[in-house]
Amino acid sequence: MIDDGVSMHPMVPFTALAVPLQSGIVPDGGRDEIFRSIFVVFLVLGTIVGVVVIGYMLYNGYKFRDRGERDGDDGIDRPELGELPEGGGGGRKLALSLLLSAAIVISLITWTYFALVDVETRATETDDSLNVQVEGYQFGWEFIYPNGNSSETLRVPANTTVQLTVTSRDVFHNFGIPAFKMKTDAIPGQTTDTWFQPNETGTYQAQCFELCGAGHSAMNANVTVMDPAAYQQWYENITPSNATTGNATATNASATASNATAATNGTTAA
Ligand SMILES: [Cu+2]
Numbered sequence: 001m002i003d004d005g006v007s008m009h010p011m012v013p014f015t016a017l018a019v020p021l022q023s024g025i026v027p028d029g030g031r032d033e034i035f036r037s038i039f040v041v042f043l044v045l046g047t048i049v050g051v052v053v054i055g056y057m058l059y060n061g062y063k064f065r066d067r068g069e070r071d072g073d074d075g076i077d078r079p080e081l082g083e084l085p086e087g088g089g090g091g092r093k094l095a096l097s098l099l100l101s102a103a104i105v106i107s108l109i110t111w112t113y114f115a116l117v118d119v120e121t122r123a124t125e126t127d128d129s130l131n132v133q134v135e136g137y138q139f140g141w142e143f144i145y146p147n148g149n150s151s152e153t154l155r156v157p158a159n160t161t162v163q164l165t166v167t168s169r170d171v172f173h174n175f176g177i178p179a180f181k182m183k184t185d186a187i188p189g190q191t192t193d194t195w196f197q198p199n200e201t202g203t204y205q206a207q208c209f210e211l212c213g214a215g216h217s218a219m220n221a222n223v224t225v226m227d228p229a230a231y232q233q234w235y236e237n238i239t240p241s242n243a244t245t246g247n248a249t250a251t252n253a254s255a256t257a258s259n260a261t262a263a264t265n266g267t268t269a270a
Pocket residue numbers: 136172173174208209210211212213216219
């Protein structure tokens with residue numbers, strides 16, 4: 001596959017761009033996994049570079065230390081005050097260190113670029129992902145699903161890319177779910193696209209990240225990541241009136257009960 005891309009194909013630049021995305025070199029998965037990979041790679045490389053640089057500095061500091069009377073005993077030619085260093089090997093050390101740093105920095109930039117391109121582009125891809133509209137208002141969030149129903153709790157199936165179209169009904173807000181490393185503007189009259197991919201079921205917190213008024217600090221919403229089968233069942237059973245509670249059976253049952261009571265009362269009165 002890689003060979004095909006590099007041979008005489010007219011689309012070589014694009015194929016070449018796609019290769020790092022599919023090869024597994026660039027992290028895949030949820031945004032949290034991608035950002036964690038970037039953090040770990042930078043941490044490890046930074047630690048290695050730091051250890052090498054500081055280690056080499058300490059080694060030279062020790063090797064060329066001032067030994068007073070005993071200078072010269074160990075056969076090391078120490079620099080004298082005012083003497084210019086002669087350098088070794090016609091600048092080979094300098095060239096090597098420049099080349100190494102350039103290689104490390106360029107590969108890091110390229111790798112990070114492709115990891116972030118994936119984060120950016122997945123917001124607009126339309127595959128079998130779930131699309132939810134998010135509307136912010138003073139002070140809360142409403143989540144509108146493809147079937148037109150809405151809820152105050154964002155319910156999503158696990159292991160699915162969830163694409164969000166975010167907007168606001170009144171002032172500037174900012175919708176974010178820290179657990180999924182996702183945060184985007186909610187601006188009236190505009191929409192912003194973003195995505196996240198939850199992999200574990202559970203309840204997470206979404207909140208507003210832009211000071212929008214007196215109720216800003218309480219502008220939270222629960223994000224419930226459900227087992228896909230349970231999600232499907234919930235999704236198929238919600239109706240616009242009871243979507244908020246997320247408990248279709250209970251609401252229908254109580255509605256039926258009150259209707260029955262009304263009917264009975266009616267009969268008695270007549
Ligand atoms: Cu807000």
